[in-house]
Amino acid sequence: MSNESFALTEAVYYILLSLRSPLHGYGIMQRVEQLSAGRVRLAAGTLYGALESLLKKGWIQALPEEMGSRKKEYVITAAGTQAAENELARLRELVANGEKILGRDAG
Amino acid sequence: MKRTIHRLFWAWEPDKEEAWLNEMAAKGLVLSDVGWCRFTFEEGTPGAYAVRLELLDFMPSTKQSQDYIRFVEETGAEYVGKCLRWAYFRKQTADGGFDLYSDIDSRLNQVGRIQRLIACVLPLLIFNATNMLFSSAMQGSLSARIIGGLNLLLALLCGYGFTRLLLQKRRLKAERQLHE
Known part of the structure; x- marks a missing residue:
């Protein structure tokens, strides 16, 4: 089984979505919180660890630091976009099956 | 103030x-x-x-x-x-709220880090304790017995701490079976 067929963690999935445009660490936290309507709050240590893993995997990249700015910005790569799309397909399957089985009970 | x-x-x-x-x-x-x-x-x-x-x-x-x-x-x-x-x-x-960790994996990571720290100190304490207690038995030196005893006590405490972390890790892992 290849690595890519594993489910992404919620944190990783939302980080990838948030990085369609470049953001620094705090920006990612805010964007993810906003995307999930306040439900997902990434803590600094968890986010830092996830960013390091994503960089290593090549799913995101760090932008060259601008002069005078201390904050590092990140952006999603083509491989990262592919990973997020794979996850979306997996989530669609989960939702479709959930609705088919649980939705029937409810309806 | x-x-x-x-x-x-x-x-x-x-x-x-x-x-x-x-x-x-x-x-x-x-x-x-x-x-x-x-x-x-x-x-x-x-x-x-x-x-x-x-x-x-x-x-x-x-x-x-x-x-x-x-x-x-x-x-x-x-x-x-x-x-x-x-x-x-x-x-x-x-x-807003302040946490350093927001998922089980990073919490597990932190517990593992503390375990590794203890694992570095523990052999040293055990070595000191056996060394000192052995030499006090040979020479009847009181100070060696005290230092050896203290090392032994600390080693036991660290062993206790390590076990507690082990149990904490097991709890977290069981939780992760169900959710992130």
């Missing part, structure tokens, strides 16, 4: 230490500096701050740790200080 309190916390009970620091913050005593078994607080508004601590991967003075500390500061927290490899942060409660 500053207030300094000396108190010992074992490496395997950072949750207890953090809970105590937050109790102090709730009373209006906010952590402003740390040292070896020493906590300095400044008086402020009760409940204005949340305090967190963690064991870093590297000594706080290294580039890796400095990068990390800066990252945490950029999220609105303040770096209060360090004690050995432990880093202390605080954040104003008005700026």
Whole structure:
């Protein structure tokens, strides 16, 4: 089984979505919180660890630091976009099956 | 007004230490500096701050740790200080909740880090204890017996701490079977 067929963690999935445009660490936290309507709050240590893993995997990249700015910005790569799309397909399957089985009970 | 309190916390009970620091913050005593078994607080508004601590991967003075500390500061927290490899942060409660970890994996990671720290110290303590107790048995030296006994006591304590962390890790892993 290849690595890519594993489910992404919620944190990783939302980080990838948030990085369609470049953001620094705090920006990612805010964007993810906003995307999930306040439900997902990434803590600094968890986010830092996830960013390091994503960089290593090549799913995101760090932008060259601008002069005078201390904050590092990140952006999603083509491989990262592919990973997020794979996850979306997996989530669609989960939702479709959930609705088919649980939705029937409810309806 | 500053207030300094000396108190010992074992490496395997950072949750207890953090809970105590937050109790102090709730009373209006906010952590402003740390040292070896020493906590300095400044008086402020009760409940204005949340305090967190963690064991870093590297000594706080290294580039890796400095990068990390800066990252945490950029999220609105303040770096209060360090004690050995432990880093202390605080954040104003008005700026939203403050946690360093938001999933089980990173919590497991932290517990593992503390375990590895204890695993480095434990063999040293056991070596010292056997060495000293053995030589005191040979020479009847009282000081060697005392030092050996103290090392043995510390080794037992560390062994206890290590086991507690092991159980904590097992609980977290069981939880992760069900959710992140």
